[in-house]
Amino acid sequence: MxxxxxxxxxxxxxxxxxxxxxxxxxxxxxxxxxxxxxxxxxxxxxxxxxxxxxxxxxxxxxxxxxxxxxxxxxxxxxxxxxxxxxxxxxxxxxxxxxxxxxxxxxxxxxxxxxxxxxxxxxxxxxxxxxxxxxxxxxxxxxxxxxxxxxxRARCAMSVERFWGLIAATSDNETGALLLSSEEADKFTARMRLLVDDLDSSDHMTAAEVAMGWVSDDVWENVRASVVSLGRDAYEQVRTTPAALTELITATDAFEGGESDRGEGLLYLHGTD
Structure with missing residues (x-):
């Protein structure tokens, strides 16, 4: 435990x-x-x-x-x-x-x-x-x-459906933010798997170059924000950790506020 x-x-x-x-x-x-x-x-x-x-x-x-x-x-x-x-x-x-x-x-x-x-x-x-x-x-x-x-969701959402929902999520009334609780569980299960794949020392170092010291909760939200930017951005960061430094610097999704949907998608509860 x-x-x-x-x-x-x-x-x-x-x-x-x-x-x-x-x-x-x-x-x-x-x-x-x-x-x-x-x-x-x-x-x-x-x-x-x-x-x-x-x-x-x-x-x-x-x-x-x-x-x-x-x-x-x-x-x-x-x-x-x-x-x-x-x-x-x-x-x-x-x-x-x-x-x-x-x-x-x-x-x-x-x-x-x-x-x-x-x-x-x-x-x-x-x-x-x-x-x-x-x-x-x-x-x-x-x-x-x-x-x-x-x-009670026991399995993660399919990769193709997950990225399709990410692409369709532009505000609080679109894409993943319209899922039922059951589907939201499958969505967040997939998101957790993707976030975990960015949890390497090289990725952490790249984040610290852009942000300075990164706490555990901030680090989780940073990785969730990468996922929220879509499949292309995610795959680039996954395969090239150093790309995370420029992405954080150039993208307002890492500054909090309305443009940062990473944390909300990571803890998605569904509409019912």
Whole structure:
């Protein structure tokens, strides 16, 4: 099982968002959860049944998108989208880790009612968290747990249909943005495969030449933006990573705003 925490900073460093210390604690706690899940008998048994695995990505943002669960081959992929203020009222310390654990457990309980062969629903606490609770600390609980949409698409959209939809997508009422939820799942499954094919050290270096340091979430959006530009641009970047530098510099699709459809297509939810 794998956990990954990302933090989008809508505040631009201004006061109001979760402190950097909170983000670091969340990432550290996520790493501990991953390690425990690999060793825990319950998770090991579940992972061996039908060869299931679960990857849970936790996103913090000002206006979170809907959270979703998707089955792709032998992997369940879950996006847990939380508001940026989900942890901000907590002081830096064990409470942050406990809130993350409680939130994930609440989500896993919800998943156990919606999927076949459900995963375990309990996670271990760290020694520091247990000691803090034993000394009288109060578990802050999960807070507001978002509802998860379960996507049951098991296969990616055909390559030809995918690129045809990309070519037809010019605004919010055309192409891929008109797909049903079932078709959107197949579309995003294909998009994930294409984005992964751009995840090489050479591609990252080319992006950093144009943009400077690139965070994990920005890097994912950059690759999604390449896909959104169409098949020709994608194939050029895929085969010639250095071409990404000029593409980023010369194309406003990488500057955010209405012209950048990459992120929206990567997390396409469908019209129903």
């Amino acid at each position: 794998s956990f990954f925490v990302q933090h989008y900073d809508p505040y631009g460093g201004r006061n109001g968002g979760p402190p950097k210390e909170v983000r670091r604690l969340l990432q550290a706690r996520a790493a501990i959860i991953t390690e425990h899940s690999r060793l825990d008998d319950g998770w090991t048994v579940w992972a061996g049944r039908r060869n299931r695995r679960l990857q849970l990505d936790v996103f913090l943002s000002e206006k979170p998108a809907s959270s979703g669960l998707k089955l792709d081959g032998d992997w369940w992929y879950a996006d847990l989208n939380l508001g940026a203020d989900h942890f901000s009222e907590l002081p830096v310390g064990p409470q942050v880790g406990l809130r993350l654990v409680s939130t994930i457990e609440a989500v896993l309980v919800a998943l156990s009612h919606t999927v076949d062969d459900p995963p375990p629903t309990a996670l271990k606490r760290t020694k520091r968290e247990i000691e803090w609770l034993a000394a009288g600390g109060v578990d802050p609980g999960p807070g507001a747990v978002p509802q998860l949409r379960v996507h």
